[in-house]
Amino acid sequence: MTEQSAKQKKQVNSWLKYQRKYAHGKLSRAIAFGSLNGLLMILQTGVLAYLIDLFIFAETDVSLNKSEITAVNSNVIFNDTTLIIILLVLVICCRAALGYFSECYSRRGAMDIKANIRSRLLNRLFQFGPAFTQTKGSAKLANLLHQGIDSLEDYFAGYLPVIAYCAVIPIAILVAVFPVDWQSGLILLVTAPMVPFFMILIGHKAQRLNEEHWSKLQRMSSHFLDIIQGLTQLKIFNASRREIAAVKKISDDYGDETMGILKIAFLSSFVLEFLASISIALVAVILGFRLYYGDVDYLLALWVLLLAPEFYLPFRQLGAQYHAKMAGVTAAEDLVDILNSPLLSNSQEIIFTDPISIKLEQVDYAYPDRCNALTHVDIEFSSPGLYAVIGESGSGKSTLIDMVLGFIAPSAGKVTINGNRLSSENRDHWLKHCGWISQQAQVFYGSLAFNVGLSETYQNERVIEALEKSGLADFVKNLELGVETIIGEGGAGLSGGQIQRLALARVFYHQPDVLILDEPTSHLDQNTEEIVTASINEYAENHIVIVIAHRLHTVIGAKNIIVLEQGKVIESGNHQALLERNGYYAQQVKI
Amino acid sequence: MKIFFRLIILFKPQLPLMLLGAFLSVITVLANISLLAVSGWFITLMAIAGTTGITVNYFTPAAIIRFLAIVRTAGRYAERMLTHRATFNALAHLRHYFYQQLEPLLPYYQLDLRSGDLLARLQQDIDNLDNFYLRVLLPIVVALISVPIVCYALAIFSQTIALLMLSTLLIVAIVLPVISYLVSTELAKEKTHLEGHLTTELVNGIGAIKTLLVYQVGISYQRSIANITRKYYAVRYRLVKINAGLNAITFLLINLSALACLFILLPQLSSGEVDSKSLVAVILLVLVSFETVSNMPLALQLLPQSLASAARLFAIIDKEKPIDIGVEAIMRSDIHFNNLTFSYPEQKNKSLVDINLSISAGEKVAIIGASGAGKSTLVNLLMGFWPTGKAVSETNQYNNGLITIGERDLSLIKRESLREHIALMSQQGHIFDASIADNLRLANDKATFEEMREVCQLVNLLDFIDSLPNGLDTWLGSTGTGLSGGQAQRLQVAQLLLRSASVLILDEPTKGLERRNEELVMSNILAHVKKNKQSLLVITHKPLMLDKMDKIIVMEHGKITAQGSHQQLYSSNTYYQTLLNYF
Secondary structure, three states, rough: OOOHHHHHHHHHHHHOOOOOOOOOHHHHHHHHOOOOOOOOHHHHHHHHHHHHHHHHHHHHHHHHHHOOOOOOOOOHHHHHHHHHHHHHHHHHHHHHHHHHHHHHHHHHHHHHHHHHHHHHHHHHHHHHHHHHHHHHHHHHHHHHHHHHOOOOOHHHHHHHHHHHHHHHHHHHHHHHHHHHHHHHHHHHHHHHHHHHHHHHHHHHHHHHHHHHHHHHHHHHHHHHHHHHHHHHHHHHOOOHHHHHHHHHHHHHHHHHHHHHHHHHHHHHHHHHHHHHHHHOOOOOOOOHHHHOOOOOOHHHHHHHHHHHHHHHHHHHHHHHHHHHHHHHHHHHHHHHHHHOOOOOOOOOOOOOOOOOOOEEEEEEEEEEOOOOEEEEEEEEOOOOOEEEOOOOOOOHHHHHHHHHHHOOOOEEEEEOOOOEEEEOOOOHHHHHOOOEEOOOOOOOEHHHHHHHHHOOOHHHHHHHHHHHHOOOOOHHHOOOOHOOEEEEOOOOOOOOOHHHHHHHHHHHHOOEEEEEEEEOOOOOOHHHHHHHHHHHHHHHHOEEEEEOEEEEEHHHHHOOEEEEEEEEEEEEEEHHHHHHHHHHHHHOOOO | OHHHHHHHHHOOHHHHHHHHHHHHHHHHHHHHHHHHHHHHHHHHHHHHHHHHHOOOOOHHHHHHHHHHHHHHEEEEEEEHHHHHHHHHHHHHHHHHHHHHHHHEEEEOOOHOOHHHHHHHHHHHHHHHHHHHHHHHHHHHHHHHHHHHHHOOOOOOOHHHHHHHHHHHHHHHEEEEHHHHHHHHHHHHHHHHHHHHHHHHHHHHHHHHHHHHHOHHHHOHHHHHHHHHHHHHHHHHHHHHHHHHHHHHHHHHHHHHHHHHHHHHHHHHHHOOOOOOOHHHHHHHHHHHHHHOOOOOOHHHHHHHHHHHHHHHHHHHHHOOOOOOOOOOOOOOOOEEEEEEEEEEOOOOOEEEEEEEEEEOOOOEEEEEEOOOOOOHHHHHOOOOOOOOOOHHHOOOOEEEEEEOOEEEEEHHHHHHHHHEEEEOOOOOOOOOOOOHHHHHHHOOOOHHHHHHHHHHOOOOOOOHHHOOOOOHHHOOOOOOOOOOOOHHHHHHHHHHHOOOEEEEEEEEEOOOHHHHHHHHHHHHHHHHHHHHHHHHEEEOOOOOHHOOOOEEEEEOOOEEEEEEEEHHHHHOOOHHHHHOEEH
């Protein structure tokens, strides 16, 4: 188990690193600029040390021989210093610019990567279809697509560059320090490996603690939202005061738990800071004494002293980015799962021609970890008319519909359209002949006409015609902008009945050969209900219409009623035939 | 400003700990900047001593350096522990406070607070305040204390430098963040807008994936998402650029001001006012002095957010509390609605008109009607969520009539006693992120495991619970096992049956239940109320078991249009007849 999760972690990490290529070199540029910035820092401190040394010891020189050379000397100093000052200002400006571009490039690169991942993930989801999004939970997937992917930003823009700096900058400093002052270099070199060592040691403990406490913390924090959302419920139970009193205790526990984890994190930075402070102090003191005994040049000593804190800076930054790494890896785990699942091809070109005939032969289907949703189903939809599918929730109605639409493939048996086997490869061609209305139809952000035609290049007359047929024409006429009115989020509001009629208009616009719908159960006003039912019945005269029916009066007129129970077709026939059979259906009707 | 101080007052119990944390933060920051300055001073001293051969006391500075290194490290650790502890204490206190204030307001203001969106934002607002001390208050306090100290220390050597540094620090700490705020306000708004747009589009699109696929518009949907993403990131990139630009300017200010200090000190060095050791110390001090204000930009960025969150929260909890004049206990359990007319606050439409209705003890009553007929309002009033009777008769002319329980005005009855007496399973029931047993215990905190198993059996949930590895201790909700709609519904019925009330109200009890369960649950409920001599009020639009009811009430548009037994209504009421034609 642990080996497996370690392997998975490795896979996630390598996946994350692999995503760098989608930044198209921006991240590499950011890292190059950042590293160059670090190298210039070595130069800057060197020049500053040189300048200070020059001033101080020039003064001392001057004060020592207040004689004739002063004029010449100051002249030299003047020329020398001007140049050096210009150099220093130049270096500082360069570093500011490098810092700016490094930050911009790293963020831009991270955004490019995220945008790319989002497109690919969305593409996958549309390939896998509704069966997949339903099992994963569409709200969860939407969240993964947005916040989940966005939480990768700090991994790419923060953590990855810092890792590179940790490798580049301390080594560069060591290279600079060793030739001039090997003793200080040695101090830095000895402490340097201890930093990652302790960080890994403590990091592991923190991670284990994190994993142990994670679900507990999640539960506590969700409890807070829970209390607000369920406050009325608690009042009903007369438990609101009691539970609110408990909030304090839970909050305190939450604090204690989190402190337990933070303590470890603080300890890790404590060790880091301790090592850094002590070695800076050590470098300073040793340099002091060596200066005292004239063992080392002041310029070099000052330079080394200025470099010492910079040596530890990348490690400190790494400590701060640890959280970004954890968050990135957690988010990536879900992403890798989906993006690494095998792609289905949809290359098969099949032209389905009218008249359409759909056949399900000995079809079985089972969802993972559940008993069969469909067992030995044989159904044929071959001539125009209304087909009703009825059954209790969980009897397999939705599964059946998903199978007819090609969103799921039977685990045994086959679905054929005009004799061609329906598969994921020709699903999209098949769907061109289908129309779909869900129980609660959806409105998309855009104009009313866009919502009917579902394309930016809709045909205006046909849209109006479709709206007329669905009984929305009067409503649209009263709108100032007519079919151009923006609806959906932030746009004009539509009532439940109007949305259902809009979905109907979609069907009239597209004129699918096969219309499949899940009858709305929520209370539409009677008027809407009648219009919708009448329109559907009319459509069924020339097309195949398959309806998941919840109401008696829809079913009565159906050409064939298919009764499902626990994934099996227990009876079928028209209203009269089923009544005569005196089975499940007849029982339902006679309450 | 008023909000700021009100917030500070809320933090009062944690103030000592917070101040101690701030004090430690200041010490740590000062130790850190002194460390480098003293080190510079020390090696210059030693260098001069070395070249001139003068003996110096080098033990004291060397000891100071080691001491500062330890103070810095230990101080950082202690400060972090302390400030975080204070944060969590404050968090516990704040949550408790706000929840306590919120309790009387719901569901009275549910009409305004209805959307889950708003509740989530409420939660978000409280979360935002978590950071108030650590990210906002602490950096400001640290800067306020340590900047004057640093400037004072610099003034010992040169007043010009002290003034220069004071102004540079002010620029970095306040002027630049304010400029960035002003420059990015519009962009930030656009960013929030696009962020929301992306969320809704994704939620809608993934939810409607079937429709999109069937109508072959998956590709254009994906393209539109890519488009929004591009716009969103473009805006974010502009914000990044502003931020990066400010960072670059800050960097330039730090380094150039150090250079400037060097030049300001040069004449004084030649004149001997300042010695070379101090010169080095001052330059290094200047280079690191920006640490005192390094967290200010973020603090100023978060300050308006925190204050806005606090303002929203205060606005909610400052809402006028619904009138509650109930003090008496309930004696008898027959309920009467006498000519009751009711409209929700700030709504013109009357939700209930002239309701006359009686439910005597032990009676079984069903209320049927389309949504919006006023069924749930009736229940809300019965639970005392909105004031009626005496509590409003003087203030609201539209609301009149009376609800009495045991011939006593409902508004005079103590809320606790009322809810002890009447138990409700509402349609908006909430299953908590807790174990099954915890959820059941919410309804009755004295319930034993046997009692819980018994009610679970009554709602046909026991087999399912026994099939779970953890049984009744299975964790539910978003962080645990999900229940299907039907299972959640049955669990709520089980909760209701655990209540020892004398009136049980069920609002759509069989919503989402399969027929088999529906019948089983309903007949078990009927048997349960009969056994316990409880009154039963069922609100439904399903024709199930209506023949078992003593009385059926038909409601339409806030009025009672008919009442009578199943037989009576079946023969006379057309609405009732249509209702029976549903599956």
